[in-house]
Amino acid sequence: MKAVRTCLIALALLASGSAGAQTNPDPVAQANEAAALLAEARAALTAEAGASDRIAVLTEAVRGFEAGLEAVRESTRQAVIREQAITDRLAAEQARLGALLSVLQTIGQTPEQAMLLHPDGPLSLARAGMLVSEVTPAVAAEAAELRATLEELNRIRRTRTVAAAQLEQALLDIQAARVALADVVAQRVRLPQENAPDPVLLGVLSASSATLQEFAAQLGALDGPAAPRADFEARQGALPLPVAGRVLRAAGEPDLAGIERPGLVLAAPARALVTTPAAATVRYVGTLLDYGNVIVLEPQTGYLLVLAGVDDLYVDAGEVLSSGAPLGLMGGRPQTEIGFASGQTRQETLYLELRNGGEPVDPGTWFVTDKD
Numbered sequence: 001m002k003a004v005r006t007c008l009i010a011l012a013l014l015a016s017g018s019a020g021a022q023t024n025p026d027p028v029a030q031a032n033e034a035a036a037l038l039a040e041a042r043a044a045l046t047a048e049a050g051a052s053d054r055i056a057v058l059t060e061a062v063r064g065f066e067a068g069l070e071a072v073r074e075s076t077r078q079a080v081i082r083e084q085a086i087t088d089r090l091a092a093e094q095a096r097l098g099a100l101l102s103v104l105q106t107i108g109q110t111p112e113q114a115m116l117l118h119p120d121g122p123l124s125l126a127r128a129g130m131l132v133s134e135v136t137p138a139v140a141a142e143a144a145e146l147r148a149t150l151e152e153l154n155r156i157r158r159t160r161t162v163a164a165a166q167l168e169q170a171l172l173d174i175q176a177a178r179v180a181l182a183d184v185v186a187q188r189v190r191l192p193q194e195n196a197p198d199p200v201l202l203g204v205l206s207a208s209s210a211t212l213q214e215f216a217a218q219l220g221a222l223d224g225p226a227a228p229r230a231d232f233e234a235r236q237g238a239l240p241l242p243v244a245g246r247v248l249r250a251a252g253e254p255d256l257a258g259i260e261r262p263g264l265v266l267a268a269p270a271r272a273l274v275t276t277p278a279a280a281t282v283r284y285v286g287t288l289l290d291y292g293n294v295i296v297l298e299p300q301t302g303y304l305l306v307l308a309g310v311d312d313l314y315v316d317a318g319e320v321l322s323s324g325a326p327l328g329l330m331g332g333r334p335q336t337e338i339g340f341a342s343g344q345t346r347q348e349t350l351y352l353e354l355r356n357g358g359e360p361v362d363p364g365t366w367f368v369t370d371k372d
Contacts, residue, residue, distance in 0.1 A: 027079035031159045031166075034071030038170050041065040045177050055188070058181040059326045062273045065174035066244045069269075072170065076163045079156045086153050178271060181326060185314045212291055212351075216306050217358045219284055219296055232278055232300035239277045239367045242307060243268040243330065243350050246370045251362045262360035263306065263353030264367070270332025270348055274310050275324050277367065282319045291351065295327055308351040 041064030044057055245268030254260045280297035283304065288294040291308035295315065298304055311331035315321065330348040354363045 027075045028159050030075035034068050037068035054184045061177045072163050072167045079160045083156050236366050242277050243272050243274045264363045266350045267347045268330050272330045274327045276321045279323045282315050285317050304355045306353040
C-alpha cells in the first residue's frame, strides 16, 4: 500500500537522522537564577539600615546587581547559542522532517477500509500490518521529539525577550545603587588616624619611584598603622578577587609589548565595584606613574596588596577596613554596559599585585580565579 511504502521510507530517513545537539547550560534556568539575584539585590537596595550598616548593605546590593547582570548576560548568550543550534538542526533535517510530516498526514487521511486491503492477499496484508505497527511508534516518537524541540525554541525566544527587559531595568537599578553608595561613603564621619602615613613623605616616595614595584618596596619599609589581626596567610588559595571579573594575564605573562609584571591583570565590566579581599589597613591612596589611581592595602604585617586602575576612590590612607569593604569603582561609562543580544560589555582592567617582605608573590596561588 501507499501508506506502508511512505512509512518505510520515513523510517529509513529517521534512522539515518543526526544525533541530538550537545547539551548546553539551560538558558531558562540561568534566566531564573538571574531574576532571583536581581530580586535579592533590589531588596537590599530598598532595605532599611542604620548609618553604620548602610555601606555594607549597599555594597552587597551592588555586588548582587553585578552578579545578576552577569547571569542575565550569560543566559542571553546561552539562549542565542541554543536557538542557533536548534534552527541549524531543523534546517539540516528539513527533508527528513518533511517526510515525517508527510507520513503523519498520510496516516491521518488514509481511509480505514483502504488499510484493510492488499493486492497480494491476506498474507501480505498481515506482513504490511506488522510493518506499520513497527513504524508507527517510531514516527510518533520522532513527532513528539519535534514538538518538544519547537516548544523549547519558543521558550528560549521568550527568555531572550524577558532577559532584555531584565537587563535594561537592572542597569538602572545598579546605577542607583552605586550613586547611593557613593553618597553614603561621602557622608560618613572619618576619625583622625594617629598613625596615618605622612602625606608629604608618601608624595616624595611616589614621585621618586621609577616603578610600581619600587614604590611598594619603599612603602613596605616605612612604619605604618598596625594591620588588622587576621590570619591572612590561612586564607591562601581562598581569597576572592577584589572585582567581579576574569584573569586577562597571569603573573609573569607578557603583554603585547613583551612586558612582564609580577601581578594579575583582571578584566572587569565598566563601573564594577572594587572591594577589599580581606580585612586590611590602607597604606596608600593616590596616583602613581602611569598606573593611574593606586591603592596599597596591608592585610597582615609584611604583606602588601597593590591595586592599580580604580577610578572613583572611596577610601583614605590610614583607614582600617573590614573584608568586603568598598574601595571604589572601575572606570568607563555606564551606558557602555548594554549588550542585549551578544551580552558583551565594555571591559576595564585592574592590576593586582601581592608582595611579602618586599618581594612579589604569585597572586594566582592566593586568589580564587576563573583559571582555577
